[in-house]
Amino acid sequence: MRKTEIFLIFFILPLLAGCWDERLLKSSRTVYLSGFDLNENGDYQITSIIRDMNISESSRGEISISNELVTGKGSSIKEASMTIDRSVPGNYDPAKGRALILGIDVAKGDIYNVLDAVYRDPRVDLNAKIAVTDNSANEIITHLSENEVEKGEYLYELIHSSEMHSKLQEITLRSIRTYLFDEGKDFMLPYLSKDEENNEVKINGAALFHDHSFTGQFLSPDESTLLLLFMETQSKKAILTEKLDKKADESVSYNVKSVSRKLKLEKEEKVHADIMLQLEVEIVDYPPNHLDKQEMINFLENRLSEILTEKADALFKKLAANQSDVLGLGRELIAFHPSIWKEIKGANYYEHILVNPKVKVNVRSSGIIL
Amino acid sequence: MKVKSRISSENLFFVLVQTMMGVGLLTLPHQTHHAAGSDGWISILITGFFIQLIVLLIWLLCIKFPNLTLFDFSKVILGKMLGTVLNFIYIIYLLTMICYIFIVYADILKRWILPETPVWVLFLIEFVLLIYGSICKIKNMISLLSFPFIFILFLFFITFFVYGDSSIDVRYLFPIGSSGGWNILKSTSDSMIPFIGFETLLIYFAFIKQSKTISALKGVFLAVLFVTIFLTYIVILSTVMLSPEEIKITPEPVLYILSAMEIRILSRLDLIFLSFWGLIVFTTIISYSFSVSMGISKLIRIKHNFAVILSGTFVLIVSIIFYYMEITLLEKWLKHLSLIFGIIIPILLLLITIIFKREAASTYEKN
Numbered sequence: 086m087r088k089t090e091i092f093l094i095f096f097i098l099p100l101l102a103g104c105w106d107e108r109l110l111k112s113s114r115t116v117y118l119s120g121f122d123l124n125e126n127g128d129y130q131i132t133s134i135i136r137d138m139n140i141s142e143s144s145r146g147e148i149s150i151s152n153e154l155v156t157g158k159g160s161s162i163k164e165a166s167m168t169i170d171r172s173v174p175g176n177y178d179p180a181k182g183r184a185l186i187l188g189i190d191v192a193k194g195d196i197y198n199v200l201d202a203v204y205r206d207p208r209v210d211l212n213a214k215i216a217v218t219d220n221s222a223n224e225i226i227t228h229l230s231e232n233e234v235e236k237g238e239y240l241y242e243l244i245h246s247s248e249m250h251s252k253l254q255e256i257t258l259r260s261i262r263t264y265l266f267d268e269g270k271d272f273m274l275p276y277l278s279k280d281e282e283n284n285e286v287k288i289n290g291a292a293l294f295h296d297h298s299f300t301g302q303f304l305s306p307d308e309s310t311l312l313l314l315f316m317e318t319q320s321k322k323a324i325l326t327e328k329l330d331k332k333a334d335e336s337v338s339y340n341v342k343s344v345s346r347k348l349k350l351e352k353e354e355k356v357h358a359d360i361m362l363q364l365e366v367e368i369v370d371y372p373p374n375h376l377d378k379q380e381m382i383n384f385l386e387n388r389l390s391e392i393l394t395e396k397a398d399a400l401f402k403k404l405a406a407n408q409s410d411v412l413g414l415g416r417e418l419i420a421f422h423p424s425i426w427k428e429i430k431g432a433n434y435y436e437h438i439l440v441n442p443k444v445k446v447n448v449r450s451s452g453i454i455l
Numbered sequence: 456m457k458v459k460s461r462i463s464s465e466n467l468f469f470v471l472v473q474t475m476m477g478v479g480l481l482t483l484p485h486q487t488h489h490a491a492g493s494d495g496w497i498s499i500l501i502t503g504f505f506i507q508l509i510v511l512l513i514w515l516l517c518i519k520f521p522n523l524t525l526f527d528f529s530k531v532i533l534g535k536m537l538g539t540v541l542n543f544i545y546i547i548y549l550l551t552m553i554c555y556i557f558i559v560y561a562d563i564l565k566r567w568i569l570p571e572t573p574v575w576v577l578f579l580i581e582f583v584l585l586i587y588g589s590i591c592k593i594k595n596m597i598s599l600l601s602f603p604f605i606f607i608l609f610l611f612f613i614t615f616f617v618y619g620d621s622s623i624d625v626r627y628l629f630p631i632g633s634s635g636g637w638n639i640l641k642s643t644s645d646s647m648i649p650f651i652g653f654e655t656l657l658i659y660f661a662f663i664k665q666s667k668t669i670s671a672l673k674g675v676f677l678a679v680l681f682v683t684i685f686l687t688y689i690v691i692l693s694t695v696m697l698s699p700e701e702i703k704i705t706p707e708p709v710l711y712i713l714s715a716m717e718i719r720i721l722s723r724l725d726l727i728f729l730s731f732w733g734l735i736v737f738t739t740i741i742s743y744s745f746s747v748s749m750g751i752s753k754l755i756r757i758k759h760n761f762a763v764i765l766s767g768t769f770v771l772i773v774s775i776i777f778y779y780m781e782i783t784l785l786e787k788w789l790k791h792l793s794l795i796f797g798i799i800i801p802i803l804l805l806l807i808t809i810i811f812k813r814e815a816a817s818t819y820e821k822n
């Protein structure tokens with residue numbers, strides 16, 4: 086009895102080693118950053134940065150890291166990556182990519198065409214970030230490969246820190262698929278551009294998407310923060326600055342602590358969405374005056390509410406013009422007002438929705454001084 | 456032939472939970488969504504309640520024949536000839552179930568983590584573990600099955616990491632009942648597949664101490680309740696995380712969600728989930744093969760250990776053939792098979808027992 090058990094255990098050991106699926110670091114070429122472009126004749130172009138680790142024999146196993154820029158073309162993403170595979174020694178392995186960049190032409194088409202191959206591979210890091218550029222992805226990556234040391238990490242951190250400050254919607258490769266397949270929701274992606282003056286890549290704002298494609302319009306960081314507040318998905322920090330008076334050059338910065346939203350949907354001629362947003366804010370920067378008097382606080386609250394309502398109005402007009410339902414009103418209708426949804430559903434349902442935002446600001450704290 | 460070993464109600468709880476939790480877990484949200492849309496969780500709850508009733512019926516059947524397993528009392532109820540036939544088809548059914556689990560397990564492993572590994576290696580591992588786990592007395596098997604319960608709790612805790620994701624949207628659950636009452640009821644037949652395993656009670660009830668008292672049922676009820684709640688939780692989690700159209704094209708929603716989760720030191724939680732899940736699948740295999748070997752050893756009068764090896768070899772060969780020939784027959788028939796063997800036959804047996812007043816003692820006097 087004991088002997089058979091021991092025999093079985095020893096028998097199974099060689100099978101458990103899993104040598105068939107080993108992937109040696111030395112034979113695979115790990116990609117840290119990829120970009121997708123679409124050229125005029127409908128071919129996809131992939132640009133990737135491959136990181137190499139060279140363990141030199143002469144200087145006692147010292148490891149040096151070098152980066153290589155590769156490109157490949159093909160009529161599908163997989164074909165393009167096979168082209169790259171043929172041109173580099175070792176296996177081209179896109180699984181570790183921390184960031185993907187979509188060129189403007191790709192983004193304006195159906196972006197799922199590009200992403201499909203990614204989702205079919207079980208080894209892909211679904212936590213990667215995606216961004217859209219105002220030019221070709223190739224250009225941005227070439228620039229990054231020349232000027233930044235960390236490349237993929239650099240872009241990832243750039244996007245990540247913007248998300249932390251509620252300047253961008255938190256989107257990864259996984260969650261973007263959820264939005265793509267949701268008929269009642271749209272999303273926004275980081276909008277990258279190359280700053281010629283400072284010679285660096287920066288985030289210009291958030292690119293608005295409708296259905297599967299980029300609308301061509303983007304929100305400024307402040308607008309996108311406001312939108313995130315309306316979605317109640319802001320991060321821990323959401324700092325906004327408003328000019329109280331155009332002439333006097335008085336401005337106030339505040340951090341939004343918490344948000345509560347009341348949403349009312351009514352069907353009249355159009356579907357009216359009345360959104361009442363209550364913000365609890367903390368004043369973080371207000372040099373002109375002090376908050377030691379109740380009148381001052383009231384003034385600030387009223388003025389901020391006014392400004393934000395105005396801004397929100399403009400913001401929702403912009404969204405309506407692009408039919409980009411980032412707020413997810415369509416989903417709200419499906420979930421709680423299925424009868425209204427039945428009347429307006431379709432690709433352009435957002436035309437039938439009229440948003441009427443209202444913001445109320447409550448000052449809750451002002452740091453450690455008044 | 457009366458069984459001699461005894462197990463307690465608590466033991467039965469572990470055995471039943473381990474038998475029911477199995478390969479269905481990963482694909483469940485996809486299947487329920489297919490059948491009942493966003494109301495899949497309601498359908499699971501209804502099925503769970505329904506299974507409780509079936510379990511009660513199986514208990515009512517089994518207490519008529521204390522300390523006899525299905526393979527013995529079938530002969531008492533149906534006579535020697537028909538009883539043997541019934542035993543035979545039950546054995547075939549249980550073997551089919553093991554084959555199905557073998558194939559699904561190998562398939563999921565191959566698609567998710569081991570794309571290059573030849574399938575026969577995976578089958579061989581399963582085969583060895585099946586034999587290792589089933590060559591034993593029921594007492595040993597119970598201790599083997601009780602410990603991995605901890606891994607089910609692990610699975611549960613792993614899913615907690617998901618809540619940090621900002622794309623969670625509770626609205627995906629609404630409107631509740633949108634698919635219509637009839638559709639939800641109809642879908643319960645689909646959501647029965649993850650509950651398969653309760654039919655082994657036909658065998659395990661024979662081992663329980665004082666099977667006639669209601670306390671014997673306690674463990675079973677709790678087990679079904681536990682499985683129902685766990686499955687409902689998994690379904691709700693997947694529905695909230697993924698948009699409806701997305702679940703339709705994601706065969707393993709749970710793994711897909713976890714593969715995107717990242718905690719400080721681990722970037723692929725799905726791999727951890729898969730390795731725990733593997734253990735849970737093995738407990739299902741062991742429980743099934745233990746029951747089937749008992750049936751085989753009674754049918755052709757051989758020793759239990761030999762029956763295990765026999766059934767293991769049979770399953771290995773059949774599943775390899777099915778896998779390489781790409782026969783998907785099993786999946787299609789699974790629903791109907793489980794309906795027939797888990798529900799219809801036990802109910803028929805119970806009816807016959809009641810109408811013709813079959814009892815264990817009377818037949819033994821005749822012999």
